[in-house]
Amino acid sequence: MSNTVADKARSSLTVDMDRHVQETWRIFQDYAEPHFRSHVYRKVDLPDGSSRIAIGERVMAFSGAMWDDPYANRMFDDNRFWPNHPLREGFDPKGYLSTMDAEGIDVALLTPTLALGNATIPNGIAGSALCRAYGRWVTEFASAAPKRLRPVYPVNLHDVNLAVKDARWAIETLGLAGFLVVPLPVGERALHDPALDPFWSLAQELDVPIQVHTISSLPDAEGRGPLVDVVAGAKRFGGSLFLHHLVSHRIEQQLALASFIAGGVLERFPKLRLVFVEAGGEWVRGWLAEMDARYDSPMMRRSVPWLTLRPSEYFQRQCLAAFHANEPLRGALGNELGASQLAWASDYPHHDSLFPGAGEAVRREVSTLALEDQERILGGNAARFYRWV
Incomplete structure (x- = not known):
């Protein structure tokens, strides 16, 4: 690549699609409506x-050290993430922006860390209250540079009517960039269940787009997660962080993409738009090819009479x-x-960023x-996806 082309690439708009904020547990108390704080x-x-941190009567594995200390470097009291030293400069807007400047990043889609779990809480009223608390806090955080810091709003779908009401508020009142859903079933409902259509x-x-963001329930020795137990393979793999993280990320995304398509x-x-994050992208082409192959079989296609396009065509149109950042593109681009x-x-x-x-x-990978x-x-x-141009 010539120096001229390289310079043009470096000067291109650079958007990080999944850049987390590291909120503390306290923000859910401080930003929730008073009648929900208990x-x-x-x-x-x-x-x-x-x-420990508890929700309702459930005491979770998370260490109480994180309650109001964003620099606590042990999320748990056991050693599953040890050592895990979070970046001090990333916990306030000024420091956060400095890390973006150092990387040459113009805009970041702000994704929650702790609030990811809010979407999985089976009590939709409580889960939605926690999402609203996070929405208020992250709006305040992003106000330091609203054109560069673009938060997405996590949505708890266990009470669909409430989710719709809160989601409209997040866009029309808070002015957030879009939504975030986790790729897990909503109770007994798959993501394509018509009950979620509203x-x-x-x-x-x-x-506005929906970010489909994986979540690991970070299992204990019995395979139970602190918030969510329903993750593919959780009981099969017990407390192995390696296996559980592997399955809960890529495989859950594959299942979600199958549901949507x-x-x-x-x-x-x-006209719905989806962005798949956290699990990388190299798997997508092969998974679409698998779906296309089945769609091209007349026998298989009879079981999905509602589809009018090949699966890959839906992805090309809407996803x-x-x-x-360091994932190879070899073999990923194709038909x-x-x-x-x-x-x-x-x-x-x-820790895995x-x-x-x-x-x-x-930039090196796309060069x-x-x-x-x-x-x-x-x-x-x-x-283009977020309608900034």
Whole structure:
């Protein structure tokens, strides 16, 4: 690549599609409506002198050290993430922006850390109250640079009517960039269950994307998660963080994508837009090819009579996949997946993210592509998807 082309690529709009904020547990008390504060997260002291975080009557594995200390470097009192030293400069807006500047990132889609679990709480009233508390806090956080810091709103779908009401408030009142859902079933309902259609319909009406973001329930020795127990393979793998993290990320995303496409959500809502993050993007092309192969079989196709397009065509029309910053693109681009369906994400500042160096890594990875495709992946597709251009 010539220096001129390289310089143009470096000057392209660069958008990080999944850049986390590291909220503390206290914000859910401080930003929840007063009448909900006894029903949301709280710190509890245990007889052995330790402290934990609880929701309702359920005492979770999270260490109480994180209640009001954003610099607590042990999320748990056991050693599953030890050592895990979070970046101090990433916990306030000024420091957060400095980390973006260092990476050459113009805009970040702000994703929650602790509040990811709010979407999984079976009590939809409590879960939605926690989502609203996070929405208020992250709006305040992002007000330091609203054109650069673009939060998405986590949605708890266990009470669909409440989810629709809160989601409209998040966009029309708070001015947030879009929504976040986790790829798990909602109770006994798959994501393509028609009972959830009012929410997909609202997202289409409001013309904002939905970020589909995986979550690991970080199991204890028995395979139980602190918030969510329903993750593919959890009971099979017990407390193995390696296996559980592997399954809960990529495989749950595959199941969600199958629900949205083969389950007919994208057929019913042809202007709905989805962004798949946290699980990388190299898996997408192969998974779409698997779906296409089945759709091309007359026998198989009879079981999905509602589909009017090949599965890959739905993805090309309505979806983006965000690659990890240091994930190879080899073999990922092809008939099912083109540069127009790709973006990238750093997953900052989590233990498995690439920092520092994400910006440089993704520019290096796309450097062999045509300049137009580089610009699309670095930020052009994100800007188009979120209607910033």
